[in-house]
Amino acid sequence: MTNAISMVGLTKHYKGVQALTDLTLDVPAGTIFGFLGPNGAGKTTTLKILAGLARATDGSATVNDVAVSAAGDHRRELGYLAQDPRFYGWMTGRETLRYVARFHGADAERERWIDQLLERVGIAEAGDRRTSTYSGGMRQRLGIAQALVGRPAVILLDEPVSALDPIGRKDVLDLMRELKGETTVFYSTHILDDVQRVSDHVAILDHGRLVKAAPTQVLLGSFTKDTLKVVFGGADQTTEAGLRAIAGVATVTVAARDGETTAFDVSTLAGASADVQRSITGFAVSAGLTLISNAEETLDLETVFLRLIDQKEVAA
Amino acid sequence: MNAQSLALGPATARASVRSGMFLGFGTFFRKEVREWVRGRRAIVVGSVALASAVFMTVIMYVVGDSAAQSGTPVSMDPTDNVLIGWAGQTVAIIVLLASMSLLSGERDRGTLAWGLTLPVSPTSILVAKWLAAVVVLAVVVIAIPLAVSIGVATVVYGGLPNIATVALFGALYVAVPAFYVALTLALGTIVKSTGGIAGIGFLVMFLPTVLGALVPIIAELSPTGIGAWAMAVAKGEPASPLTLIGFLGSMAVLAIGAKVIFDRQEV
Numbered sequence: 001m002t003n004a005i006s007m008v009g010l011t012k013h014y015k016g017v018q019a020l021t022d023l024t025l026d027v028p029a030g031t032i033f034g035f036l037g038p039n040g041a042g043k044t045t046t047l048k049i050l051a052g053l054a055r056a057t058d059g060s061a062t063v064n065d066v067a068v069s070a071a072g073d074h075r076r077e078l079g080y081l082a083q084d085p086r087f088y089g090w091m092t093g094r095e096t097l098r099y100v101a102r103f104h105g106a107d108a109e110r111e112r113w114i115d116q117l118l119e120r121v122g123i124a125e126a127g128d129r130r131t132s133t134y135s136g137g138m139r140q141r142l143g144i145a146q147a148l149v150g151r152p153a154v155i156l157l158d159e160p161v162s163a164l165d166p167i168g169r170k171d172v173l174d175l176m177r178e179l180k181g182e183t184t185v186f187y188s189t190h191i192l193d194d195v196q197r198v199s200d201h202v203a204i205l206d207h208g209r210l211v212k213a214a215p216t217q218v219l220l221g222s223f224t225k226d227t228l229k230v231v232f233g234g235a236d237q238t239t240e241a242g243l244r245a246i247a248g249v250a251t252v253t254v255a256a257r258d259g260e261t262t263a264f265d266v267s268t269l270a271g272a273s274a275d276v277q278r279s280i281t282g283f284a285v286s287a288g289l290t291l292i293s294n295a296e297e298t299l300d301l302e303t304v305f306l307r308l309i310d311q312k313e314v315a316a
Numbered sequence: 317m318n319a320q321s322l323a324l325g326p327a328t329a330r331a332s333v334r335s336g337m338f339l340g341f342g343t344f345f346r347k348e349v350r351e352w353v354r355g356r357r358a359i360v361v362g363s364v365a366l367a368s369a370v371f372m373t374v375i376m377y378v379v380g381d382s383a384a385q386s387g388t389p390v391s392m393d394p395t396d397n398v399l400i401g402w403a404g405q406t407v408a409i410i411v412l413l414a415s416m417s418l419l420s421g422e423r424d425r426g427t428l429a430w431g432l433t434l435p436v437s438p439t440s441i442l443v444a445k446w447l448a449a450v451v452v453l454a455v456v457v458i459a460i461p462l463a464v465s466i467g468v469a470t471v472v473y474g475g476l477p478n479i480a481t482v483a484l485f486g487a488l489y490v491a492v493p494a495f496y497v498a499l500t501l502a503l504g505t506i507v508k509s510t511g512g513i514a515g516i517g518f519l520v521m522f523l524p525t526v527l528g529a530l531v532p533i534i535a536e537l538s539p540t541g542i543g544a545w546a547m548a549v550a551k552g553e554p555a556s557p558l559t560l561i562g563f564l565g566s567m568a569v570l571a572i573g574a575k576v577i578f579d580r581q582e583v
Contacts, residue, residue: 048582051432051433052432052433053429053432053433053582053583054582055580055582062480070437070438070579070580071336071337071339071437072339072340072432072435072436072437072438073336073339073435075338075433075434075435075436076435080433082426082429082430082433084426084429085430086425086426086429086430087430088351088426088427090351090354090355097352099343099347101436102342102343102346103340103343103435103436104435144409299355
């Protein structure tokens with residue numbers, strides 16, 4: 001898989017503040033890449049460097065194989081949405097899109113494409129109104145449309161849903177999902193639930209340093225492989241001991257009882273969970289239990305995120 | 317948003333665009349001109365310049381008799397009376413006030429940060445802003461007031477002014493907006509506030525006059541004297557080449573300084 005964005009040793013130092021330290025990260029082409037971190041982690045600084053709004057103190061980056069530079073040639077490869085997008089108030093939404101499109105060159109189907117974008121981001125009815133009359137949410141939607149209007153290889157979105165109401169948030173997330181495979185979306189956010197729903201890759205940044213970067217499912221899986229959630233129907237007092245006796249099981253605790261159904265949390269020795277799962281299936285048959293669930297426990301991204309940040313702080 | 321799906325597709329129909337130092341120049345220049353024309357700035361600035369030019373053209377006709385009685389030399393020559401109003405700093409002040417927020421205004425509104433994320437180079441932004449402002453101001457502050465003044469002088473003083481002299485003066489006088497727009501843009505790359513830009517701009521405008529009284533060569537070398545130099549050349553009077561050298565040198569310094577600083581700009 002080729003990389004849409006490559007960052008090598010990216011470092012940014014402001015007066016008295018180390019905003020970014022030696023960030024090396026590749027963003028595979030065609031992915032929806034979530035960029036996570038607490039406030040002040042360096043997410044916006046990274047996006048600003050890629051967009052050309054800030055200069056790296058050290059290191060380099062490319063966007064679609066074009067070097068990020070002050071001259072701005074790499075900006076032909078990207079569309080950018082700021083946290084609080086601003087436009088010329090005297091232009092209408094449609095004129096704003098035309099203006100941005102012209103920077104990307106002549107496009108025979110430009111007007112149709114602009115109509116389609118206005119429709120898709122939900123401001124078609126306001127397309128001929130001056131942007132000075134737009135609400136914050138409408139500006140955000142126009143911001144997404146202008147990021148897409150040049151059909152860029154990469155879209156950088158800085159907190160794209162932070163200013164939106166729940167409906168707008170869902171719309172934007174749906175739109176991002178649609179863009180998968182069409183372009184590369186690299187976006188920062190602190191709403192972890194959204195990342196888990198939309199992103200196929202994540203990177204976690206803290207205090208300007210990369211903590212972890214991985215495909216979302218791999219990241220989640222790396223934290224869940226040694227814990228099983230086992231649910232039986234018809235379990236009794238001996239079931240817990242029976243589970244504990246299975247080779248590879250480290251601990252067993254009763255998580256919940258609900259009538260005939262009992263849920264157990266089974267932690268396994270490192271790398272033994274697949275064998276333990278098979279043994280549990282055999283145990284259920286031999287003990288005459290109804291096996292309702294025998295799956296690896298899935299942690300949500302928020303838990304993984306907090307664990308990673310905590311680990312880093314403990315290590316520090 | 318509706319359920320219509322969005323396919324970006326390959327941008328096959330896209331034509332190539334200019335790259336390098338002047339990436340995005342044409343589009344940004346057109347935006348700048350539209351901004352001048354659509355806003356009230358050009359109308360207000362043009363109206364003030366026109367009123368000032370017409371007033372100065374007819375002033376000698378109005379007060380000529382009393383001035384003559386008091387012994388003041390009076391000329392009823394139409395060419396002299398078209399040009400008399402351009403000897404002061406009126407146009408420089410108008411240009412300074414009209415252009416002082418070219419960069420700081422965009423920075424305050426947040427549109428400069430947006431512009432710098434588009435495929436347009438910092439150099440294109442500066443050059444497009446400078447060129448659009450100079451073109452618009454040359455038309456509304458110089459060409460239109462001079463043309464109207466020619467008409468007024470013809471009627472009031474009973475003869476057509478020397479068109480070649482006035483035209484040469486008008487062409488050379490474009491150096492005044494060229495210098496002051498370059499000055500405010502260059503200041504805008506360093507000074508964040510519009511008030512600060514105006515303050516320093518006025519200092520640059522008047523300081524050489526004060527210092528020139530003590531050390532004459534300062535006034536001669538100062539680019540702020542380029543308007544008087546244009547007047548002298550148009551009228552065929554002696555004009556110091558030092559003023560032209562000072563103007564060209566200061567334009568080069570402003571251009572290079574603004575580019576170097578703006579290329580490193582973070583917003």
